[in-house]
Amino acid sequence: MEAILQGVEQWAWIGWLVLIALFLVIEMLTLDFTFLMLALGSTIGLVADLTGLPLWAQVIIAAIAAVAFILVLRPPLLKRLHRGEDPTKSNVDALIGLNGVVLLEVTTLTGQVKLSNGDTWTARVDSAAPVVTSLAPGAPVSVTRIEGATAYVRSVHD
Known part of the structure; x- marks a missing residue:
């Protein structure tokens, strides 16, 4: 069992890359910046993996980073995106x-x-x-x- 856990931790960077790619593809379909923030959080998780942190710490760091990006970075990006919209009802x-x-x-x-x-x-x-x-x-x-x-x-x- 311990060998399996070591294998998962050794190859976790591949999981982070897959999550980043998946979130970016979903973001391209939704254009809501939520999945972009999740991709950025996953990137932080990948960096944590490359520094040698255990998998549980990587997941916690990635989740905290994603929530912070959603709360801090997403609102001004949405505001900037909708800045030039035509306010006329249709x-x-x-x-x-x-x-x-x-x-x-x-x-x-x-x-x-x-x-x-x-x-x-x-x-x-x-x-x-x-x-x-x-x-x-x-x-x-x-x-x-x-x-x-x-x-x-x-x-x-x-």
């Missing part, structure tokens, strides 16, 4: 709060609205709207949420 997020007009009577089960951006949507009265159960054609509405292909609306006058 897709479904851009529809929330958009005004429109009822085309076909909107109830809690069915209806149709034309939004101010020109889109026509299947619509329902939002259950959170105050006691309104239907909206007549021509009534001005505002989108409160989108679920699938249905816009939930409320009267602008509420």
